[in-house]
Amino acid sequence: KQEVTQIPAALSVPEGENLVLNCSFTDSAIYNLQWFRQDPGKGLTSLLLIQSSQREQTSGRLNASLDKSSGRSTLYIAASQPGDSATYLCAGSGGSYIPTFGRGTSLIVHP
Amino acid sequence: DAGVIQSPRHEVTEMGQEVTLRCKPISGHNSLFWYRQTMMRGLELLIYFNNNVPIDDSGMPEDRFSAKMPNASFSTLKIQPSEPRDSAVYFCASTPGTTYGYTFGSGTRLTVV
Numbered sequence: 001k002q003e004v005t006q007i008p009a010a011l012s013v014p015e016g017e018n019l020v021l022n023c024s025f026t027d028s029a030i031y032n033l034q035w036f037r038q039d040p041g042k043g044l045t046s047l048l049l050i051q052s053s054q055r056e057q058t059s060g061r062l063n064a065s066l067d068k069s070s071g072r073s074t075l076y077i078a079a080s081q082p083g084d085s086a087t088y089l090c091a092g093s094g095g096s097y098i099p100t101f102g103r104g105t106s107l108i109v110h111p
Numbered sequence: 112d113a114g115v116i117q118s119p120r121h122e123v124t125e126m127g128q129e130v131t132l133r134c135k136p137i138s139g140h141n142s143l144f145w146y147r148q149t150m151m152r153g154l155e156l157l158i159y160f161n162n163n164v165p166i167d168d169s170g171m172p173e174d175r176f177s178a179k180m181p182n183a184s185f186s187t188l189k190i191q192p193s194e195p196r197d198s199a200v201y202f203c204a205s206t207p208g209t210t211y212g213y214t215f216g217s218g219t220r221l222t223v224v
């Protein structure tokens with residue numbers, strides 16, 4: 001059964017910093033990995049989807065990488081802004097095609 | 112596209128009452144998932160449908176929970192009788208295939224008092 005872990009659980013940074021959020025998974029036979037953003041009291045918004053055949057995906061200031069051999073994915077946020085404050089969740093889908101979620105990283109970017 | 116639509120957005124009910132949560136997946140998406148989110152346990156999969164057929168319901172907590180998908184455009188999650196420990200946010204998600212990732216609804220915040 002796929003298990004997903006996210007480190008750190010919480011992060012507070014000043015505006016403008018570049019930061020990395022980590023996601024690790026136990027089943028290297030991962031089909032895809034998806035990063036989501038969740039604002040307080042809201043639903044999940046998809047940020048990036050990486051297929052198993054891909055190494056990374058980019059959208060604006062966000063870059064996500066996938067290393068199946070080490071069981072890791074990272075989400076890189078460049079030049080962080082207060083509007084980036086949210087909880088970031090990763091979800092890995094294995095052979096069952098069911099996404100398993102990590103507990104998330106709660107990010108605060110202060111001005 | 113209106114996305115995945117869930118109703119109601121908020122539900123407050125008394126312990127012992129029946130609660131029905133509703134989900135309309137995105138048209139053309141053949142897989143649907145129900146998740147529950149709590150502070151203690153994070154996001155937990157309750158049940159997964161593919162082409163309207165339940166494939167994996169191992170996450171359904173107990174017999175008080177049931178889910179149906181009578182057609183490709185509608186699913187319900189029912190709790191009967193409800194208990195305070197069922198209080199959580201319930202999310203519905205759909206996908207046309209794993210290559211495309213998953214789209215989540217806005218969730219239903221359930222409070223059982």
